[in-house]
Amino acid sequence: MNHIYKTKKPSKRSKVKIFWVFFLLILVVAGIIILIAHIPDISKNEQKFLKPSKVRIGFAMGTLKEERWFKDRDILIAKAHERGYEVEWVNANENDIEQINQVKYLLGKNINILIIVPNNYEKCSSAINLAKKKGIKVISYDRLVKNSDIDVYVSFNNYKVGELMAKWLLKKVPYGNYVFLLGDPGDYNVQMIKEGYHKVLDLFIQKKQINNILEKYCYNWRKEYAYNYVNNLLEEGKRIDAVLASNDSLAEGAIMALSEKRLAGSVPVTGQDADISACQRIVKGTQLMTVYKPIDKLVDLTLDIVDRLIKGKPLKPNYTINNGYKNVPIFFIDPIGVDKTNINDTVIKDNFHTWDEVYITK
The missing domain is CATH 3.40.50.2300 (Response regulator)
Incomplete structure (x- = not known):
């Protein structure tokens, strides 16, 4: 004998409960969607705000033999820290191969910009190429690097x-x-x-x-x-x-x-x-x-240029110099006898x- 069961009709009270459950579920889902949609903007804003204090400068020095280079190093590090920048510095001890290896080391430290004092104005070009392949801007500091894609040359005249x-x-x-x-x-x-x-x-x-x-x-x-x-x-x-x-x-x-x-x-x-x-x-x-040669002035000028390069602002140099690869923007400070x-x-x-x-x- 077949049994036929009649479906029980839900009460009015049950319908109200179901409605509120669905309504709350919709609100939760909508909230999650809105939150996900805004997460990129939040992280973007946070990154933009933190960017200045996260900038890391790589300072590759060709030598510390002369007394003046100790002043360049110490003044640049101190003034960079005042601007909220970090500095990773290295000294090649007048060794061309070592300078190339040290630039590799700095690039591995995720620097944002490279300031380099070349030991040799021609042999240093391969180190510059390594930086440019990673999209790193390069400042040639007080010594010009020839035949390379440097972004700017800063020096005394x-x-x-x-x-x-x-x-x-x-x-x-x-x-x-x-x-x-x-x-x-x-x-x-x-x-x-x-x-x-x-x-x-x-x-x-x-x-x-x-x-x-x-x-x-x-x-x-x-x-x-x-x-x-x-x-x-x-x-x-x-x-x-x-x-x-x-x-x-x-x-x-x-x-x-x-x-x-x-x-x-x-x-x-x-x-x-x-x-x-x-x-x-x-x-x-x-x-x-x-x-x-007032090194304080050279360092201030260099860090002003770092600010502009990091922020993508134009440099507006008064002069350029052809380094064998291109016309490079040049900024000179006058020395004093x-x-x-x-x-x-x-x-x-x-x-x-x-x-x-x-x-x-x-």
Whole structure:
């Protein structure tokens, strides 16, 4: 016998309960959909807000041999931290291969921008290529990288560095035998300095007022080369009336050789970087002058450019320089010639060195 069951009709009260359950379910689903839809915007806004404090600068230095590079490093790190940036720095110790490996290391640290002081202006191009492949902007700092896709070159006006040295010597020694001690040939600043002093002196050389008795490179900016060049000339009986040394380390080497012949102070010698020992020699009278480069200003300019590159703002340079690959935006700061007449109003006034450091030596 077949049993037929009659479906029980739901009561009015049950219908109300079902309605509210469905209504609440719809509200929950709608809330989840709205939340999911807004999650990208929330994270985007949060990321935008945190971005400045998350920027990581990679600072790849070619050397720390000279005193000035310690100042560049310390000032840049301190000022970058003031702006909320992090800095990862490395030093290649004048090794081209090591500098390439160190750039790889920095890229592995997820840097947002690379500031590089090339050890060699041509060999460094492969390191730049590594950064550009990762979409990293590159600032060539105080030394130009040739034949590479750098975004900007920031430096002191090295043409003017050479001009200042030449003008100081010319005023002191308008006639005579000049010795020119150039820095490392792999540093493009050396070529700029050379062009700068030749611009001032070539006419006098052509007129035979000035005799260029030696013009040579000092590899890796080693003062030993400067010492040997000057010492050899003196041993050969050559008279030296002026020495244009391209930095203070080379000036020191030249003055060491001169002092052995009791000529220190009677032969004017130039330098560059306003190293503490050079400033001491200037007030003592064994070095004629140095070219002071206010590093604080260079660092401020560099970090202003970092700000613009990170935010995608135009740089608006006044000049460009062709580095063999393209016309690169260039920003120069003028250097300052310093001798015993203005050292108090420049190097000491700026607190680059203190009065005690310059005038009181142990």
